[in-house]
Amino acid sequence: MPKEYAIIDLFAGPGGLGEGFSRAGRADDARMKIHLSVEMDDHAVQTLRLRAFLRSFDTFPQEYYNALNGRADFPDWANLYPANWAHAEQEVRQRVLGGAGVFEELAAELDQAREVHAGNTILIGGPPCQAYSLAGRSRNKGKADYVLEKDDRHYLYREYVRILDRLNPAAFVMENVKGMLSSRVDGGGIFSRVLDDLEAAGDGYRLFPLAQPIPADGNRADARDFLIRAEDHGVPQARHRVIILGIRSDIAEGVAPDGPILGNKQPPVSVDEAIAGMWQLRSGLSRKDTTDDWKQAVRLQAAAIAEADAVDENVRAIARLIAAANDLPHLRTSAWKGDISSMSGHLQEWFSDTRLRVTLQHETRGHIPDDLGRYMFSAAFARCFGRAPKLMEFPEILQPAHKNRDSGDFADRFRTQVAKRPSTTVTSHISKDGHYFIHPDPKQCRSLTVREAARLQTFPDNYWFCGPRTKQYHQVGNAVPPYLAYQIANAVRQLLP
Known part of the structure; x- marks a missing residue:
């Protein structure tokens, strides 16, 4: 024994x-x-x-x-x-x-x-x-x-x-x-x-x-x-x-x-594989948060990116598609359980619980319209080049009005988690804002949810984090x-x- x-x-x-x-x-x-x-x-x-x-x-x-x-x-x-x-x-x-x-x-x-x-x-x-x-x-x-x-x-x-x-x-x-x-x-x-x-x-x-x-x-x-x-x-x-x-x-x-x-x-496990089966969600708007208002804000931001100076043509093409898209996400939260069959076997076994019929704590934050554009641009850039853009690579229309934006201290301020690679380190900072944890899908224009961050941290899908959402993020990051x-x-x- x-x-x-x-x-x-x-x-x-x-x-x-x-x-x-x-x-x-x-x-x-x-x-x-x-x-x-x-x-x-x-x-x-x-x-x-x-x-x-x-x-x-x-x-x-x-x-x-x-x-x-x-x-x-x-x-x-x-x-x-x-x-x-x-x-x-x-x-x-x-x-x-x-x-x-x-x-x-x-x-x-x-x-x-x-x-x-x-x-x-x-x-x-x-x-x-x-x-x-x-x-x-x-x-x-x-x-x-x-x-x-x-x-x-x-x-x-x-x-x-x-x-x-x-x-x-x-x-x-x-x-x-x-x-x-x-x-x-x-x-x-x-x-x-x-x-x-x-x-x-x-x-x-x-x-x-x-x-x-x-x-x-x-x-x-x-x-x-x-x-x-x-x-x-x-x-x-x-x-x-x-x-x-x-x-x-x-x-x-x-x-x-x-x-x-x-x-x-x-073998490395990518962000895409880790968040497999997670439903597409729209982000929220800080004010006047309706689906129609959100879609309108996204289309306006996409059109502005498509017409902006010094934007790569591949990124422009993604922005044009989003500006004209009829299939933009409409949900802010999803309890529906997704399909994780595309995951490696060891991760399927680790995350899955057959008694769980929902996805837990998969709800998006609200963002201001300008950040929707920044998130969209960053995710489109990452999709095209396999890396998140530095702040200096954003078009002028998306540059934040920070006095110290040219200092270099915030070069990675809007960082997409690249789909085909492991994510960057999930830290407790994710509880403050989502700027360093942008979802790889440009259409969703949002930061990661608690559950997506928990997947990157390999918490089983039946793991419940207590407290308000900010505290849930903090626990996951720590x-x-x-x-x-x-x-x-x-x-x-x-x-x-």
Whole structure:
């Protein structure tokens, strides 16, 4: 009988890592279950708690599908299934890691998990990345009173290490942004300190890269070897993240994989394939949002692009077709379930749920008419040239009236996700506006919906994100792709006894 491992998920977000590990843990030869998830955000906690409740059943309860398929509110789960809901509330804790008294509160829980499972635990999670990300560092430079060394977010990884030290799990997986590799504090690189602290925690850990061969000399891998390109592992997104696998020293002595732990690269998955079967939708209008008004605005923008100076003739041709089209999209939201048979088999299996008869959270934003033209031009340009245009390549009629538009800081301001390639990195910025996440179809003139973004992040189609739409986007952008987490979980479990 294989050992069962308890998973502790820190800084859990909406549960991307946890979903992958949970799904891998349902296999007879894997046996891993989430014991505790810790997250601070209200809406992410609601999402986590709902998912924990659903996973407490062998199969999701029919009432869940009744609500989704009937577009109705969820029932009172605590009243309907009190024991299962109590389990979910116990599993998911809303806490601010690093806050006063939080570690002391969780310590007893960590001790119990370690003792009950005889040390067979796995710690996963990613400390918040704003202080390490390139975008975050750029924003911080613009703050007059910003002092790098006083930004506590640089040191939140230490809370992860502190819990690692207390739990002393068989293995851990820590995820963070690529910018951690180059981030510097107090005159030194932060990443080497992170690795040193992780190695020294508990009874000591050996650190392994997942996507590169392990050094034959037994030395620690180079820093950049810990970088994983999600698009190399079946994720339809160019998401490059630092992911560190640590295995406790007493177990690591027998770990000698032949080649990269995650195995060989997989063929890239395109945006088109990832959002296959999603119904065409029109965007909204910020004002006077009717279908006729939207179509009129689209035709006017298309006609202007077709007549504009310095526009490629191929782009003009697309604009002329849109200006004359009778089949412009008319829906802003679609619950109809689409056909995903064109997807690769592994993605079909991953996304599909035969009990789900609708597409969840597939509703568009509203945009101003000028942005409809910008989105249309960007998508038409990307269709013709296989890349999104830079801002300087937009015709003058579509240039935004920003004082700093010529600074170069906003060159990628209106970025289409190219249909035949993996998307760019889905980030939490998608919650602010859709300018960097434009749909590849020029006729739809819109940004991606929550569900389309969730597909690029590889959340299963039955995954429900709680909260208003802005918060749903934020959760999706902050997550680890569950399909990547699933592969990591399978690989980690095979290395453990």
